[in-house]
Every structure is written in C-alpha cells, then in structure tokens.
Amino acid sequence: MNFTTRKAIPLVLLLLLGSVFYALFAGYTPDETLNRTASYYASQTVQETGAQNVVTAIIVTYRGLDTLGEVTVLFLTAAIVGLVLAHSKAPKSRSGSGFLPSGELLTTGTRMLVPVILLFGAYVFLNGHLTPGGGFQGGAIVASAILLMLLSDPAQRFSHRLISRIESSAGLTYVIIGLLGMLFAGGFLDNRILPLGSFGSILSAGVIPLIYALIGLKVGAEFSSILTSLEETEDAQ
Amino acid sequence: MSLVQLSLATGFLLILLGLYGALTNRDIIRMIVSFTIADTGVNVVLVAVGYLPGREAPILDTIPVAEAASRITDPVPQALVLTAIVIGLGVTALMLAYAYRLFRARGSLDISEFTELKW
Numbered sequence: 505m506n507f508t509t510r511k512a513i514p515l516v517l518l519l520l521l522g523s524v525f526y527a528l529f530a531g532y533t534p535d536e537t538l539n540r541t542a543s544y545y546a547s548q549t550v551q552e553t554g555a556q557n558v559v560t561a562i563i564v565t566y567r568g569l570d571t572l573g574e575v576t577v578l579f580l581t582a583a584i585v586g587l588v589l590a591h592s593k594a595p596k597s598r599s600g601s602g603f604l605p606s607g608e609l610l611t612t613g614t615r616m617l618v619p620v621i622l623l624f625g626a627y628v629f630l631n632g633h634l635t636p637g638g639g640f641q642g643g644a645i646v647a648s649a650i651l652l653m654l655l656s657d658p659a660q661r662f663s664h665r666l667i668s669r670i671e672s673s674a675g676l677t678y679v680i681i682g683l684l685g686m687l688f689a690g691g692f693l694d695n696r697i698l699p700l701g702s703f704g705s706i707l708s709a710g711v712i713p714l715i716y717a718l719i720g721l722k723v724g725a726e727f728s729s730i731l732t733s734l735e736e737t738e739d740a741q
Numbered sequence: 742m743s744l745v746q747l748s749l750a751t752g753f754l755l756i757l758l759g760l761y762g763a764l765t766n767r768d769i770i771r772m773i774v775s776f777t778i779a780d781t782g783v784n785v786v787l788v789a790v791g792y793l794p795g796r797e798a799p800i801l802d803t804i805p806v807a808e809a810a811s812r813i814t815d816p817v818p819q820a821l822v823l824t825a826i827v828i829g830l831g832v833t834a835l836m837l838a839y840a841y842r843l844f845r846a847r848g849s850l851d852i853s854e855f856t857e858l859k860w
Contacts, residue, residue: 517764518760518764522753563820
C-alpha cells in the first residue's frame, strides 16, 4: 500500500461518516414534549423516591442494577490496571528517588487544599439527591485530592490494603442494601427501606444518600487505586 | 443556529476529529488522546439530544412537582452520559496501562513498530 492511499482511506471513511452525521444533523428537530419514559420519571420520581434530582433517582433507584454493573466495570478496570502494571513495580527503596523536590508552592498548596477537596467531595456525594452531583462526581473529586498528594510527593505510598478494604466493604454494603430492598420494599435496590423523609432535606429520599455515599467511597477508592498503580510504575527500571 | 444545533454540530465534529486523529497518528499516546476526544463528542451529542428548548435542568428544587413533566429536560440521556463518562475514564486508564506495557516491551510508542498483528 503506498503512501497516498494510506492517507486517503481515513479521509474517505470520515467523509462517509460525516455525511451520515450531516443527514442526522439536518433532519433533527428537538422534541416538544418528553417521551413516555422521561415523563414517567418526571412525574413519579418525587412520589416514588423522594429525590429532588431526577437524574440521581434514575441512576440510583430506577436503573440501580446498571449502576451496580458500572461500579463493577470500574472495579475490573482498577484490578486489570493493577495486574498489567504489577510486573513493572518499582522496588520500594528506589521509588520516587529520581524526582526533583516538588517545590514549596506545591507542597504548601497541597497541605492547604487536600482537606478542602476531600470535604468538597464528601459534600458532592452526600447531596447527590438534592443538587447536581453524586457518587461518581464526588468520588472523582476525592481521587483528585489523592492525585494532588501524589504530585507533591511522588515517593509517597498509599496503603493498597486500606484502599481495597474501603472499596470492597463499600461494594459489599451496596449489595446488602440492595438485597434488603428485596426483603423490606418493592425489589432489588428499592430506596424505600428507610422513610422518604421531608422532600428537599438532606436526610430524605430513603437510602439514596447512603447508596451514593457508598458509591462515592467505592469510586474514590477505585480511582485512587488506578492512580497509585500508574504512579508506582513511573520510575521502574 | 439554535443551542441544540450548535451543540450537536460540536459533538459530531469532535467525533470526526477524534476518529481522524486515531486513524492518522502513529503515536500511541496521541491515539489515546484522540479516542477521548471522540468519546467527549459522543457525550455532547447524547446530552444535546436530550435537551428540549426552553426547559430547565431535571432538578426539582424550584420547579413545582406537578409541573415537572412540562418544565424539565429529558433526564434519561443525562443519566446515560454519566455512565458513559465513567466507563470512558476506565477505558482510558486501561489504554494507558497497556501503552505503558508496550513501551516497556519495545522502548517505543510508535504503532508501526508493533508488526505482529499486521498482514
């Protein structure tokens, strides 16, 4: 295959795909009303789940099984990243030795910001049923604090044992809450095993805040484990 | 051009750009970045499809519950995109880990150095 055809093939493919996109784009008119599924969620969410944020109600309760699958996929990713990188782990004594010191600004900034970031992460996942946000976003924010700590001190080591303990106990509690829903309420992951509370307050919407806190811990632990696996291989030689 | 059309066009362009980058770049890191750009494009398109002109975000703090069905945008695509973002992050992390292993194996990130699967 010569050079010009090699260059032409992607362009032709993209041109075809682009014309498909153009047809979709030109023929698109936004809906005037919600479709049946969406209007069911819009009108029934408050009665059935007590959550202010409809997206949260869909993720945690209506499609809760999918979310369980999603955190499982994340867990698998973290496990595979750890497995793939395990062979090239740096020896403990040498790790991080080749780095320049990270500087006063980053070190002091980290010391100041990490508690605030962790607090903000917890705020985001505890308020998932009231405001935009939730377990996944909060977990990502928590993991960004870990990233900041790793940036300021690359030789720092986090206990893998602690991370995996947090991760697995959060996952186990999540499944147990789901099973309790089968016993005491309408089905797997039904949030009505706790009282729905008064609409709009922090302790409302049944177990949604609890489940989102667990998801936040689990996602934060998984992201942190991915980050530390990636970081610990950095200086392997 | 309305807001929906603008974001749809942006999303489609990002998908095309990402795929173009993934098909033409020889460097594995650049291919991974291209994939994440295409991923972002897909998410933008999905959210744009769920937007209904003149409506508000599906959070019922100021919107009365009785009027919810006529005042909020479609929450389902937003829930889907939340899932897609998280899975996209997992895929990116995996790709980076494999890229690292490939670099350790060959000392290079140029895709044309890896000829085992070529025919």
